[in-house]
Amino acid sequence: MNKNVLNIIKLISLPIILYLFFSISASGFGMHSLPIVVSQSMIPTIMGLGLYLMMNADLMDLSMGARTVFAAIIGGIMAQKFGVAGLVAGCFIGGMAVALFMALLYRFIKIPAMVISLGIVLIFEVAGAKLVGSSGYLRITEAEYFIGSYPCNIIIVFAAAVFAYILYYKTRVGSYITAVGNDEKMCKNVGINADRIKFAAIALTGIFGSLSALLYICYSGSITAGTEMTSMSMVFRPIMCVILGRYMRKQVECMPLLIFIGGISITIIFNGFVALGFSEALQDIALGMFLIIILGSRVITQSFSTWKEAKGRA
Amino acid sequence: MENAKIILTAENMTKSFGITRALKGVPLQLKSGEVLGLIGENGSGKSTLTSIIAGIQPADAGEIRLNGAPYGAQSSVEACRQGICMILQEKATFDHLSVAQNIFVGDEKRFGRFGILDIKRMNREAEDILKSIGITGLEVKKKIAECSFEEGKLVELARAASTDPQILIVDETTTALSQNGRNILYRMMEKMKRENKSIIFISHDIDEMMEKCDRLMVLRDGDYIDTIGRGDFSAARIKKLMVGREIADNYYREDHTCSYDKEVVLKLEEVSTEHLHNINLELHRGEILGFSGLADSGMHDIGKAAFGAIRLSSGRVCDKDGETVKNPQAAMHKKIAYIGKNRDQESLFINSPIKDNISVASLKKLSKNTFIPPRKEREFVLEWAERLEVKMQDIDQYVMELSGGNKQKVALAKWLGFGADIFILDCPTRGIDIGVKASIYRLMENLKAQGKSILLISEEMPEVIGMSDRIIVLKDGVQSGEFERDETLSEHALINCMV
Numbered sequence: 123m124n125k126n127v128l129n130i131i132k133l134i135s136l137p138i139i140l141y142l143f144f145s146i147s148a149s150g151f152g153m154h155s156l157p158i159v160v161s162q163s164m165i166p167t168i169m170g171l172g173l174y175l176m177m178n179a180d181l182m183d184l185s186m187g188a189r190t191v192f193a194a195i196i197g198g199i200m201a202q203k204f205g206v207a208g209l210v211a212g213c214f215i216g217g218m219a220v221a222l223f224m225a226l227l228y229r230f231i232k233i234p235a236m237v238i239s240l241g242i243v244l245i246f247e248v249a250g251a252k253l254v255g256s257s258g259y260l261r262i263t264e265a266e267y268f269i270g271s272y273p274c275n276i277i278i279v280f281a282a283a284v285f286a287y288i289l290y291y292k293t294r295v296g297s298y299i300t301a302v303g304n305d306e307k308m309c310k311n312v313g314i315n316a317d318r319i320k321f322a323a324i325a326l327t328g329i330f331g332s333l334s335a336l337l338y339i340c341y342s343g344s345i346t347a348g349t350e351m352t353s354m355s356m357v358f359r360p361i362m363c364v365i366l367g368r369y370m371r372k373q374v375e376c377m378p379l380l381i382f383i384g385g386i387s388i389t390i391i392f393n394g395f396v397a398l399g400f401s402e403a404l405q406d407i408a409l410g411m412f413l414i415i416i417l418g419s420r421v422i423t424q425s426f427s428t429w430k431e432a433k434g435r436a
Numbered sequence: 437m438e439n440a441k442i443i444l445t446a447e448n449m450t451k452s453f454g455i456t457r458a459l460k461g462v463p464l465q466l467k468s469g470e471v472l473g474l475i476g477e478n479g480s481g482k483s484t485l486t487s488i489i490a491g492i493q494p495a496d497a498g499e500i501r502l503n504g505a506p507y508g509a510q511s512s513v514e515a516c517r518q519g520i521c522m523i524l525q526e527k528a529t530f531d532h533l534s535v536a537q538n539i540f541v542g543d544e545k546r547f548g549r550f551g552i553l554d555i556k557r558m559n560r561e562a563e564d565i566l567k568s569i570g571i572t573g574l575e576v577k578k579k580i581a582e583c584s585f586e587e588g589k590l591v592e593l594a595r596a597a598s599t600d601p602q603i604l605i606v607d608e609t610t611t612a613l614s615q616n617g618r619n620i621l622y623r624m625m626e627k628m629k630r631e632n633k634s635i636i637f638i639s640h641d642i643d644e645m646m647e648k649c650d651r652l653m654v655l656r657d658g659d660y661i662d663t664i665g666r667g668d669f670s671a672a673r674i675k676k677l678m679v680g681r682e683i684a685d686n687y688y689r690e691d692h693t694c695s696y697d698k699e700v701v702l703k704l705e706e707v708s709t710e711h712l713h714n715i716n717l718e719l720h721r722g723e724i725l726g727f728s729g730l731a732d733s734g735m736h737d738i739g740k741a742a743f744g745a746i747r748l749s750s751g752r753v754c755d756k757d758g759e760t761v762k763n764p765q766a767a768m769h770k771k772i773a774y775i776g777k778n779r780d781q782e783s784l785f786i787n788s789p790i791k792d793n794i795s796v797a798s799l800k801k802l803s804k805n806t807f808i809p810p811r812k813e814r815e816f817v818l819e820w821a822e823r824l825e826v827k828m829q830d831i832d833q834y835v836m837e838l839s840g841g842n843k844q845k846v847a848l849a850k851w852l853g854f855g856a857d858i859f860i861l862d863c864p865t866r867g868i869d870i871g872v873k874a875s876i877y878r879l880m881e882n883l884k885a886q887g888k889s890i891l892l893i894s895e896e897m898p899e900v901i902g903m904s905d906r907i908i909v910l911k912d913g914v915q916s917g918e919f920e921r922d923e924t925l926s927e928h929a930l931i932n933c934m935v
């Protein structure tokens with residue numbers, strides 16, 4: 123138990139160190155950036171929670187952004203008729219419907235999930251744009267978007283993380299998803315129907331897609347329907363959250379927390395770079411470097427210690 | 437025993453995979469309270485027959501009756517429900533699930549409602565099961581990925597025990613276990629026998645089979661050959677039935693003298709790892725250096741350390757020029773080959789043809805101006821597949837489709853074909869039938885005669901004693917004894933140093 127607490131502290135120190143680093147080095151970054159960082163990391167975290175389900179079952183998904191935008195559009199449209207209830211219901215209907223559609227497609231045409239997810243991006247970006255109409259733009263009122271703004275967003279993310287924790291670790295479907303990701307052939311031997319489990323994994327991402335739609339539309343109170351795969355840029359941060367989280371799980375086995383730590387860290391870096399005045403290209407390069415350094419740190423420390431050993435002997 | 441009730445009968449079991457006829461009308465009768473041994477060469481159809489009984493795959497034709505009623509389980513879960521459970525030859529645990537989750541996988545329904553599991557209760561019951569079959573010191577929350585290969589197999593034992601089967605099928609499991617693990621399995625089998633339950637037991641170790649089984653059924657190339665009762669057991673007879681011709685009795689080295697060159701080709705200096713403490717040793721040219729010890733003695737780490745495959749906490753491994761062997765690439769460059777105990781999982785591309793698997797380590801040797809002449813590659817692969825008697829359709833067959841022992845042979849062929857100067861062999865004859873075992877021993881002798889050196893790590897004491905020039909016994913990560921090749925050397929002497 124004690125060891126776990128120690129490990130959690132170790133992991134939390136990653137965003138803290140990053141935060142301190144940027145506070146010192148960039149004048150535009152500091153105490154006042156904290157609320158922005160927290161609220162900006164909410165959406166990648168929630169998307170990451172969903173993405174992990176699929177990545178854990180060895181399925182790759184690039185459609186989380188498109189699904190979020192589409193569900194948000196449905197929510198926005200329904201909000202105009204039914205207010206807050208319409209907003210929430212619309213996001214859920216939209217999010218779940220697309221996820222189910224994707225799961226069905228995967229189940230019946232049996233091509234790689236990544237390819238299907240690209241198809242989903244194309245279809246639902248266009249569908250969303252059609253729904254929004256010629257303005258390409260949809261607005262909701264403050265009376266509606268309070269539900270997804272501070273402090274409600276924190277509550278939603280927290281609830282989603284708890285739900286995800288139960289789903290990953292305490293349910294049958296959660297352990298079966300892990301099993302399927304491990305070895306599909308072995309699943310057959312113990313009576314797990316891999317196709318059904320993958321279907322469930324994809325369908326369940328709908329819950330997180332719906333929640334991220336809610337946060338997304340409430341974040342700015344409006345939504346723009348982009349086409350030509352613009353939504354793809356939304357999935358990279360969540361993917362990084364999951365990769366970083368997976369890497370850290372050697373310390374503590376609690377993926378939702380790790381995905382959140384990943385989300386916060388990556389958001390700090392993005393904001394820090396902006397505060398430092400990095401161009402977009404430079405931001406990407408620096409972020410890539412960061413990921414390589416973190417993921418490679420084990421190898422680096424190892425070679426460092428062997429180098430020291432070798433020097434000591436010489 | 438004689439007139440014990442027959443609980444399972446199979447008749448005319450037939451199964452083909454493409455042109456391979458794995459079973460050609462095989463019958464089987466299992467009495468209650470008996471251990472029925474299934475024996476036959478690699479690829480003779482043992483796993484195929486038993487996996488059909490365990491519901492893992494369907495037969496093409498044939499009829500099975502369980503307790504007199506027609507039986508035809510469509511899946512292993514259904515078979516389990518009807519009281520038939522099988523421990524597979526291949527690994528059957530999920531790396532990223534915990535020990536407890538692996539024990540109860542497929543049977544989680546009892547731990548909760550609406551799909552939400554009571555993990556605490558699951559862990560507790562897992563602990564009870566482990567304890568009941570005598571496994572201690574295995575943390576149920578640990579993930580399989582962090583467990584050793586043997587612990588994974590023990591988890592499969594526990595999984596079988598948790599279903600309390602009427603009939604337990606044990607397919608080639610003992611060679612994956614250390615002596616301690618074997619005792620756990622044997623105790624479990626004895627307990628089942630006392631409860632009048634039955635076991636189908638598969639192993640290539642004839643002594644083990646004669647000791648543990650009440651009857652032995654012999655298969656050869658998918659044909660039923662004969663069944664012999666305990667009273668008629670004799671090693672020579674069994675071997676003859678298996679192979680179809682007389683087999684020489686002693687297949688280990690004939691000479692009884694310890695012989696090797698003075699030149700040291702590999703040296704471990706003060707090597708420590710998680711399981712080893714300050715190991716010093718020298719391997720000489722033309723020497724077969726054997727290692728023996730219990731599962732936790734650290735002997736498997738010796739091989740990995742010598743190959744640069746695990747991190748040393750101190751000390752170093754160096755070659756004949758005094759250069760450090762840092763990692764496996766460097767080791768291969770210095771012509772060191774390592775054949776791990778868990779080779780079928782660690783070193784085979786299951787979804788690739790036999791050809792690619794055997795040639796992959798030797799591509800450099802085979803290539804000519806970066807291109808690899810296909811004819812040369814095929815000849816090379818064929819030569820090694822034949823030397824190890826891999827039973828296959830052709831070299832383009834996928835490794836996935838081979839029988840367990842034949843997968844092992846492919847892994848061996850790959851490294852033997854690589855043509856190293858130093859071979860590190862960890863349990864080289866695991867899962868391999870006696871005929872091919874003999875050819876592997878001849879091959880080792882040939883290598884020795886050519887001045888190559890071998891580190892032989894093995895759970896089988898007769899093998900270590902029969903083949904090694906020198907034997908080092910390990911206990912708790914330190915050297916506890918060293919023996920030279922000698923006619924009078926007995927297993928007893930080694931055991932004394934182990935415990």
Ligand SMILES: Nc1ncnc2c1ncn2[C@@H]1O[C@H](COP(=O)(O)OP(=O)(O)OP(=O)(O)O)[C@@H](O)[C@H]1O
Pocket residue numbers: 453456457458476477478479480481482483484485525608827828836837838839840841842867
């Ligand atoms: N899925 C498969 N596809 C094609 N051929 C197969 C398949 N499974 C088994 N075979 C073939 O059937 C034959 C019998 O295999 P089986 O696994 O029953 O042998 P075995 O007696 O268990 O051998 P071993 O001692 O090596 O485990 C082999 O020639 C094998 O190549």
Ligand SMILES: [Mg+2]
Pocket residue numbers: 482483484525607608839840841
């Ligand atoms: Mg077999």
